[in-house]
Amino acid sequence: MICRHCHRAPISRPRRLCWSCYYRPGVRELYPSTSKFGRRGVGNFYGTRPLPAFPTNAAPGSPEKIEVLAERAQLKLNLWHPDDATHATPALAVAKAG
Numbered sequence: 001m002i003c004r005h006c007h008r009a010p011i012s013r014p015r016r017l018c019w020s021c022y023y024r025p026g027v028r029e030l031y032p033s034t035s036k037f038g039r040r041g042v043g044n045f046y047g048t049r050p051l052p053a054f055p056t057n058a059a060p061g062s063p064e065k066i067e068v069l070a071e072r073a074q075l076k077l078n079l080w081h082p083d084d085a086t087h088a089t090p091a092l093a094v095a096k097a098g
Contacts, residue, residue, distance in 0.1 A: 004031060049076060055083035 001016065003009050005027055009018035015031045022028055032038070052072055058064035065085075072079050 049078040052077045052081045055081040055085070057085045059085060060087060 001011050003011055003018035003021050004016045005021040012019050013022035056068045069079050
């Protein structure tokens, strides 16, 4: 197989690129990873993130809660606020949010 970018050299690097194209600045970013282990989506982070500005009163597992979690992930915030609604205390979270 030949390189996806230059169409001349044989592929020898990930993303089906040749050695020189893979290490040429800017070329690698033009082609997404073809690996099943490639990073996709908003990513995963193992560290401390800032807390969200306010808790949510959406019930766990509800479409509203999933939407809130997706928004927090995009903003690179901690997914869980200590005062988020739970199955045990949904009314407490509503009182604090309002």
